Amino acid sequence: MNHPKRRVRGLTVAAVLAASALTLTACGPDIGSGGGGTASDRLQAPTTDQPEGEITIWDRSGDLFKVFDGVIADFHKKYPKITVHHEAVDINAKLQNTLITGTDVPDGVFLDDAMVSGFADHLWDLSDVLKPYVKDIAPQKIDANTVDGGIYGVPYDLNPxxxxxxxxxxxxxxxxxxxxxxxxxxxxxxxxxxxxxxxxxxxxxxxxxxxxxxxxxxxxxxxxxxxxxxxxxxxxxxxxxxxxxxxxxxxxxxxxxxxxxxxxxxxxxxxxxxxxxxxxxxxxxxxxxxxxxxxxxxxxxxxxxxxxxxxxxxxxxMGGSSFVLPKGGKNSQLAWLFYEFLMYDEAGYSAVWGPSDVYPEGLNTSIPAYLPAAEPTKPLFQKVPALGDQDLWKVATEAGSQIPAGxxxxxxxxxxxxxxxxxxxxxxxxxxxxxxxxxxxxxxxxxxxxxxx
Missing domain, CATH: 3.40.190.10 (Periplasmic binding protein-like II)
Structure with a gap:
């Protein structure tokens, strides 16, 4: 999630895009049925320990882009042979045409949850790669990314x-x-x-x-x-x-x-x-x-x-975002490794929500959707001085645990x-x-x- 004021503007633009995205699946190229219909629609993880290649990742410009950018060095420590091209993009304006034309399709994209279903036919079903983690992800986030039995987004944040x-x-x-x-x-x-x-x-x-x-x-x-x-x-x-x-x-x-x-x-x-x-x-x-x-x-x-x-x-x-992997990307399997590190590796999610150059006290405007990362007694961000040094992490994670499935x-x-x-x-x-x-x-x-x- 970007800085909340900028995020609201992005959501407003998304309202226009989502309306046109209703017809996207009908006019796009034939890249699969989506909906978890066949095994070929489901992304598989790389089978080698040290895969190599290049990936292009789209994120919105702003503070959160800088946070994700700062985690790339940690990712390289685990996967030194994967080069990450991290691009700040107006996703709401650019993604639709990119998927329709199939030209320069990114390997991974940051997307509002409300947009995922409209693009599902153009995205990998992530059910298989997420299988080891599903039971430990907030049910509401899994449900928000599920379309016809397939899971089309890697859940990012929980916004209780x-x-x-x-x-x-x-x-x-x-x-x-x-x-x-x-x-x-x-x-x-x-x-x-x-x-x-x-x-x-x-x-x-x-x-x-x-x-x-x-x-x-x-x-x-x-x-x-x-x-x-x-x-x-x-x-x-x-x-x-x-x-x-x-x-x-x-x-x-x-x-x-x-x-x-x-x-x-x-x-x-x-x-x-x-x-x-x-x-x-x-x-x-x-x-x-x-x-x-x-x-x-x-x-x-x-x-x-x-x-x-x-x-x-x-x-x-209330709101939320996830990471999606377009089928037209050249190295979707490697992009999955990037998001797996970001969300399910302690080094990754600690770098996202913990203290950084961008957020010295930690990223305190959301909590992880991955429950082991959202442990109430193990805060990733610090107490908030503007809230009287309140332990917002504890309040938010305990509230988040009560959100019903959706x-x-x-x-x-x-x-x-x-x-x-x-x-x-x-x-x-x-x-x-x-x-x-x-x-x-x-x-x-x-x-x-x-x-x-």
Whole structure:
């Protein structure tokens, strides 16, 4: 995952690409059936101990590119005969045409999970090479990369949802946020804070259509559901989505929510003023107190999300990325060794998430999807000063362990934000009820996206 602000921009562009990727498999070259259909679709690992050759790896420019670049020297210690050409690429703009033409296809690509299914026919099924590791990878990440029984991505990060809160502001109002166990408790705490600080709107409500829907899916993930089932069937019309939308509608109607774009000018101003003190979001929100909130830096803390019911899961997945290996790459087997080192070798994942020149305290905006690397008692990144020296690693890994298994993300997911994400905003405007959001967005997604595949 890149720096969160840049990552959001990438996801927004991905929404456009994913919509066009719906037809990619129909217009691309005949490079295999995908879907785990035949043995020839499944990548195999090299059979020699010291394979040699050259690989081209695409990553997005930015901080994470620099992190991965710094691990290449460690990889060379294990595989000195493999040369890595590491390229910073606008993947969202370039990957589709590259796969269609089959020209200069990279051996490995960093890709948002929401994009994987749309490109599956052009990617190696990694079921065989991942087999030794599957049982130790977060189930939600395996499911997110599974299409028709095949696994098409090497899971990279786990982005557990957390409840960030301004502990100093809440304590001044006599509120102990750590006692919040359910979303009903969160509503009660928000009402109590508003009484102590009139004019405050304590809970963040996302104003962007794309990120608003992504956050909605975080809440749904907690309840073990998502926008589509494993076969791509829409399941928006459900008690789970009704419960989530009713909660969000309540926050808006009672004036308990600051409706603003993620880390936009209004968002930052309201947090700095102590008016917005609860932020249910992915782990990568921690960038804000570290870089964008000088007035309240050190006041913020993180905890598990509230549960939707007593004893329920205390976290859900919000976003994520994986590594994919296109069939058109010249040295896919060698690229697999690079990703295997990066994600499943202690030297590799320690270099990714541990202290580095890029992140002196470690990469603390995500945690590994590989569970042996995400051991709560063995932190890869250090305590976060901007969170009052809190042990975010422990909080995040314990939250991540509660994320329910999920399903593959349908190829039309990003395009669906034009409907569900937009209608969610209309609900906040008072134009639609939760039931109307479900009915209208569901019908539009079915007609305009699913039925046209």
């Amino acid at each position: 949802g957390l409840l960030y809160y301004n502990a100093t502001a809440l304590e001044s109002a006599g509120i102990d946020a750590t006692k919040i166990a359910t979303y009903d408790d969160l509503l009660a705490a928000a009402r109590e804070y508003q009484k102590a600080k009139p004019g405050a709107k304590p809970i963040h409500l996302e104003q962007g259509a794309f990120l608003g829907q992504l956050q909605l899916e975080m809440y749904a993930s907690q309840l073990g559901t998502s926008l589509a089932d494993a076969k791509g069937k829409l399941r928006l019309d459900s008690p789970e989505y009704k419960q989530i939308l009713t909660f969000l509608d309540t926050v808006q109607k009672e004036g308990l929510g600051t409706r603003s774009e993620y880390l936009g000018q209004t968002d930052i101003a309201e947090m700095e003023a102590g008016n917005e003190v609860f932020y249910p979001w992915a782990i990568w929100f921690d960038f804000a107190p570290q870089q964008l909130l000088p007035e309240t830096k050190g006041d913020w803390r993180a905890m598990e999300l509230p549960a939707w019911k007593d004893g329920g899961a205390r976290s859900g997945a 399903t593959a993300i349908p190829s039309w997911w990003n395009a669906s934000t034009d409907y569900l994400g937009t209608d969610l905003q209309r609900m906040y405007d008072g134009e639609l009820s939760p039931d109307q959001v479900i009915e209208k967005a569901g019908a539009d997604i079915q007609t305009n996206l699913i039925d046209r595949q």
